[in-house]
Amino acid sequence: MSDNGYIVGSNLEKALRAGYFVATGELGPPQSADRREIEHKAGYLKGIVESVNITDNQTAVVRMSSISVAVMLMELGIEPNIQMTCRDRNRIAIQSDLLGAYALGCRNLLCLTGDHQTFGNHPGSKNVHDLDSISLLQVCRDMRDKKIFQCGDPIKGQEPSFFLGAAANPFADPFDFRPHRLAKKAAAGADFIQTQIIFNVPKFREYMRRVVDLGAHEKTHVLAGVAPMRSLGAAKYMATKVPGMEVDPEYIERMTNCTKDLPSLAEIKAMDNPAEAKAARAARQKAAETEGIQICVDVINACKEIEGVHGVHIMAIEWEQAVDSIVKECQIGPKYDPARQAAS
Amino acid sequence: MIVAQQKPLEEIKGMIADAEKVLILGCGTCVTVCFAGGEKEVAILASQLRMATRLDGHEKEIREFTVQRQCEYEYNELARDYVEDADLVISLACGIGVQTMNEQYPHKMTVPGLNTSGLSQPTEQGVWEERCQACGDCILATTGGLCPIARCAKSLLNGPCGGSQRGICEVYADKETPCVWDQIYKRMAELGQLDKLMEPRPAKNWHTSRDGGQRKIVREDLRL
Numbered sequence: 001m002s003d004n005g006y007i008v009g010s011n012l013e014k015a016l017r018a019g020y021f022v023a024t025g026e027l028g029p030p031q032s033a034d035r036r037e038i039e040h041k042a043g044y045l046k047g048i049v050e051s052v053n054i055t056d057n058q059t060a061v062v063r064m065s066s067i068s069v070a071v072m073l074m075e076l077g078i079e080p081n082i083q084m085t086c087r088d089r090n091r092i093a094i095q096s097d098l099l100g101a102y103a104l105g106c107r108n109l110l111c112l113t114g115d116h117q118t119f120g121n122h123p124g125s126k127n128v129h130d131l132d133s134i135s136l137l138q139v140c141r142d143m144r145d146k147k148i149f150q151c152g153d154p155i156k157g158q159e160p161s162f163f164l165g166a167a168a169n170p171f172a173d174p175f176d177f178r179p180h181r182l183a184k185k186a187a188a189g190a191d192f193i194q195t196q197i198i199f200n201v202p203k204f205r206e207y208m209r210r211v212v213d214l215g216a217h218e219k220t221h222v223l224a225g226v227a228p229m230r231s232l233g234a235a236k237y238m239a240t241k242v243p244g245m246e247v248d249p250e251y252i253e254r255m256t257n258c259t260k261d262l263p264s265l266a267e268i269k270a271m272d273n274p275a276e277a278k279a280a281r282a283a284r285q286k287a288a289e290t291e292g293i294q295i296c297v298d299v300i301n302a303c304k305e306i307e308g309v310h311g312v313h314i315m316a317i318e319w320e321q322a323v324d325s326i327v328k329e330c331q332i333g334p335k336y337d338p339a340r341q342a343a344s
Numbered sequence: 345m346i347v348a349q350q351k352p353l354e355e356i357k358g359m360i361a362d363a364e365k366v367l368i369l370g371c372g373t374c375v376t377v378c379f380a381g382g383e384k385e386v387a388i389l390a391s392q393l394r395m396a397t398r399l400d401g402h403e404k405e406i407r408e409f410t411v412q413r414q415c416e417y418e419y420n421e422l423a424r425d426y427v428e429d430a431d432l433v434i435s436l437a438c439g440i441g442v443q444t445m446n447e448q449y450p451h452k453m454t455v456p457g458l459n460t461s462g463l464s465q466p467t468e469q470g471v472w473e474e475r476c477q478a479c480g481d482c483i484l485a486t487t488g489g490l491c492p493i494a495r496c497a498k499s500l501l502n503g504p505c506g507g508s509q510r511g512i513c514e515v516y517a518d519k520e521t522p523c524v525w526d527q528i529y530k531r532m533a534e535l536g537q538l539d540k541l542m543e544p545r546p547a548k549n550w551h552t553s554r555d556g557g558q559r560k561i562v563r564e565d566l567r568l
């Protein structure tokens with residue numbers, strides 16, 4: 001702990017400790033060495049969220065490394081939240097990378113197990129899993145608080161101090177174990193938790209009730225994972241094809257109904273005038289996006305009322321433009337939270 | 345037991361391309377029980393290779409022999425005449441048998457006819473499921489008698505990841521492979537030992553596993 005009473009004093013930690021309902025964002029690095037893509041996406045997130053998660057080869061697809069993108073974000077004036085999985089590195093590589101990440105200025109770290117490489121673009125790769133998300137948290141906490149490496153050797157110079165995060169999925173099974181798993185992560189050192197995307201608020205409410213019963217909400221800050229749906233297709237895909245995700249049928253219905261007064265896809269296909277068809281398609285997309293953002297706003301507003309929820313983690317991957325509308329509508333985050341404006 | 349599967353015929357043909365006289369050497373233990381490398385499988389492969397090489401225009405001389413346990417010199421000694429007479433040996437044993445043969449007959453090349461694929465349990469007729477990864481530091485007493493190192497796709501030690509859905513692991517294409525952590529949770533609940541799953545388990549010492557290098561057991565009490 002530093003002299004000022006904060007663990008690391010990142011924006012994220014300060015906002016959570018101040019009791020604000022926080023908003024974090026997410027940025028998926030490119031599958032190339034192109035820095036412009038990062039600058040482009042970062043422009044949509046700057047100043048409106050506390051910090052931005054940078055995924056670590058998410059879905060086991062090779063992308064620019066999380067820590068290197070974090071440095072670029074800091075240069076752009078955005079606080080990064082680096083992600084570290086146990087899939088690709090053993091404890092030696094992880095600790096080494098984290099020494100470097102701290103020296104480069106990173107202060108938030110999300111500790112993950114990692115998606116299995118079967119789902120990615122290198123299914124023939126060897127996975128590591130020397131640690132898992134919980135033992136990784138313990139290693140990071142001990143480096144920070146005990147100034148020791150995992151082997152027990154002392155860190156003689158500056159220790160890598162991170163505000164530590166972990167993920168939680170309230171919609172995976174067995175449901176009864178999930179609140180305990182969150183509590184385990186808190187006990188292992190998680191200062192904050194970011195959950196899987198929530199499209200089933202009643203189930204999340206029940207999950208949080210159990211988390212609160214365990215007292216885990218007092219040991220860690222829970223940020224509810226949210227995301228805007230961009231189309232009915234995306235909603236159905238998440239509802240049926242993504243393991244560990246649940247979508248309330250009400251949201252599928254809303255995504256269906258929002259375009260029902262507009263020309264159908266079949267009608268658009270039959271249109272003779274290409275300009276008219278293009279405009280009709282754009283109108284359908286606009287209607288779906290508006291409703292998708294509204295559903296996300298509704299989920300966030302519902303989460304604000306759930307005990308133990310300290311903010312939201314907005315995962316608008318490949319649709320970073322949507323984040324501003326969402327935080328503005330919900331009046332959260334450094335730019336739009338009236339409480340923040342009053343304080344500053 | 346150790347389980348294995350026969351390699352594709354084309355791959356085996358490729359390995360014996362330069363040999364005229366080939367011995368197929370079976371093993372009467374684990375691979376016989378899993379129908380991969382016993383006397384019967386040796387006979388089938390021999391017929392296949394005779395036919396295939398005849399069709400390719402030059403039939404090779406294929407001989408057959410099966411020993412009781414190919415991982416021990418004493419049994420392989422019984423095959424000496426066959427081995428010496430052959431240009432090359434195809435072993436239908438696990439990887440241990442193949443290496444024992446190469447050590448015992450250094451002047452003859454023994455090639456693998458099987459892919460060794462695990463320490464498995466026959467769970468139903470024709471099905472073998474991996475149960476042990478021989479990590480050298482058994483934790484089954486703490487996980488309800490089910491091994492997450494061998495049976496969890498990520499070898500997790502602290503409970504199920506987010507990809508466990510209705511008791512099924514998300515990783516396997518068959519969409520029916522159980523999530524072992526779901527099974528562990530249920531077993532521990534039945535045993536009234538859920539408290540054992542609630543404490544964070546620290547990093548495992550993998551030194552006893554293959555990560556410490558080749559393992560060797562020396563029992564002084566048994567040595568001559």
